[in-house]
Amino acid sequence: MKNKTKVLVVDDDPAMRSLLSFRLENAQYDVDVCESGEEVQQKMQHEFPYELILLDVMLPGISGVDLLEEIKKEYSQCQVIIMTAYPSVRMGVSAIRKGAFDFICKPFDIVQLLKIAKNAEENLSLKKENQVLRQNLQQPTGFSDLIGKSPQINAVRKSIRQAANSRATVLITGESGSGKEIVANTIHKNSLLHQSAFVVVNCGAIPENLVESELFGYEKGAFTGANKQQLGKFEKANNGTIFLDEIGELSLVAQVKILRALQEKEITRVGGNETIKLNIRVIAATNKNLEETVRQGLFREDLYYRLALFIINLPPLNQRGEDKVLLARFFLEKHTFMEGQTQMQFTPGAEKFIKEQDWPGNVRQLDNCIYRTVLMNAGKEKLEMEDIKVLTPMEKMSATPNSSLFNGRILPMSSLEAQAIRESLQLTQGNVKKAAQQLQISRVTFYRKMKEYNIEKKVTVPENF
Known part of the structure; x- marks a missing residue:
């Protein structure tokens, strides 16, 4: 099922916000609203998942045109449709030059607005395809992008081929910056799961109190601020590959939660009762000597052996x-x-x-x-x-x-x-x-x-x- 396009409506008129929200949601958009530019700026400091923005020009405080420039500077892919009650060809051309996809004058025909929104979606889709092509150059994923001819890197290539042909859990070891994520991605791209999701989890960046909600997701109302259901990393990676980077940074409590998910091949969202079955390939990576951390009591032995079915050691660059x-x-x-x-x-x-x-x-x-x-x-x-x-x-x-x-x-x-x-x-x-x-x-x-x-x-x- 296709994910709904995230839309942000920015208008200081509450009636207009309600109308647009209602009609866009009926058209299968996922809609949020803001009443001022300052509120949008606050959102830009945190998560800003919007692909389409309907932006009124005349806002209290920062103007819609100035806000447009800020949005396009930080989120260039975001499609912005300018709304104005003061029709002016010059204003419309100016807005488009500053990055707006299109503009529409109030009062407008909602059918016309939805058509413009649809065109903006199609334009965004083309931009995403172009971005994927550019990212293929930025982020190596294939064997040809494992640059090098040394015996050490040739041995890594051989191990990748072996790992890609199985569903075994893989543990990639190596110093920071040696290319562990590239190796994990290459395994995924050359496996039977290559058409499914490859989800990266930076284990060292997850706060202890958020491990469960980040990895397994949560239901609406599970805790303060849980305003809607959120899928976790494991569920997003279902039928694909999850890459647990720097797994050695997880606390012992978090390790238990990971171990249970791997053993039972199922998870439950925080605040929920539904059991979600997992069909997932797990690749983990660490810059630590996990055998030593096991001896020190800092890493669970049972989790280590479950992860280390297939080990690939990346050599440091100086070798x-x-x-x-x-x-x-x-x-x-x-x-x-x-x-x-x-x-x-x-x-x-x-x-x-x-x-x-x-x-x-x-x-x-x-x-x-x-x-x-x-x-x-x-x-x-x-x-x-x-x-x-x-x-x-x-x-x-x-x-x-x-x-x-x-x-x-x-x-x-x-x-x-x-x-x-x-x-x-x-x-x-x-x-x-x-x-x-x-x-x-x-x-x-x-x-x-x-x-x-x-x-x-x-x-x-x-x-x-």
């Missing part, structure tokens, strides 16, 4: 020799394409420098380094050794009192966080989405940190950027 250069070339091509820049090449000296680095952050560090290099060398065709922007490892920075991070004195963590937020905004020219990606935090967390440290999005880009 993969020439793969460093092959990966760097791949990332260089990827990021120049994604940034719309002229294709760049490394000089032999630059490639020698890349190969000689240890890359303690593994593939992720190399990827981020090359992305940063592309951003800071726009317009260049040849990249020299000195152009490669390797960030100084934290342990070296803390051992150097006169480094730019501390400037001769130890700073509190809050100051370092604020500095990281500001500099990431500078390096991405105020693009919050890219800045959050490079800091490897969610956009919601990024906005929260900006608010916490009173940081404005409008930053001055350094002259030497």
Whole structure:
């Protein structure tokens, strides 16, 4: 069954909000309403799942046109239809130039509005297809995207083929940044379940009190704030694959809940009585030595043996020799394409420098380094050794009192966080989405940190950027 399109109606007239909500829900849309732009801005700081927005121009406080610009800057895929009681061709053209899909004048024919909404849905569908094509370049999933020719990576490919041909639970081990999610995704894409969902769960990011509701979902009214039924990660992955990343970070209490779901092959939503049968492939990953954590009593032995039916160990990047250069070339091509820049090449000296680095952050560090290099060398065709922007490892920075991070004195963590937020905004020219990606935090967390440290999005880009 197709999921309903999420629609947000923004209008200060309660009668108009009620009318639109009623007619859109009858047309099988999932509708929320807001009466002001400020209310929409509050929603944008948290979850903002809307694919279509009906936006009145004349709102109290921030205007609809200004709000349109904010929405399109942060949620470019969102389709916005402008509503106005003051028909003006110039206003309509201006709104469309600023990103609106279309505009309609009040009073309007509801049939006409629904037709525009349908057209917006179709346009969004085309955009999503295009986004999938772009993401295929951004996020490797196939064997050909497991870049490298080293014996170590060839052994990983062999293990992936073996794992993909079975339904056995897989445990992927390796240092942070070594590519565990890519391996998990490749297993899924080459398995019999490849046409079903691949659901990623960052176990280390789930608060203890939310484990059950996140993993197994909840019913409406199960707790304060549970205004509607919510499917959990396991149910979303049913008939497909669930990837439990950093499973070693789960508490013993949470491990018991996972173990029961795996053993019984069924779950119950929080606040519910219905038993939901699971037909699911489980892949887990960790950067810890789980055998050691079992001995320490920090990880359940029975869960470990249930997960470790098939183990794939990813080598750190510093053990993969020439793969460093092959990966760097791949990332260089990827990021120049994604940034719309002229294709760049490394000089032999630059490639020698890349190969000689240890890359303690593994593939992720190399990827981020090359992305940063592309951003800071726009317009260049040849990249020299000195152009490669390797960030100084934290342990070296803390051992150097006169480094730019501390400037001769130890700073509190809050100051370092604020500095990281500001500099990431500078390096991405105020693009919050890219800045959050490079800091490897969610956009919601990024906005929260900006608010916490009173940081404005409008930053001055350094002259030497």
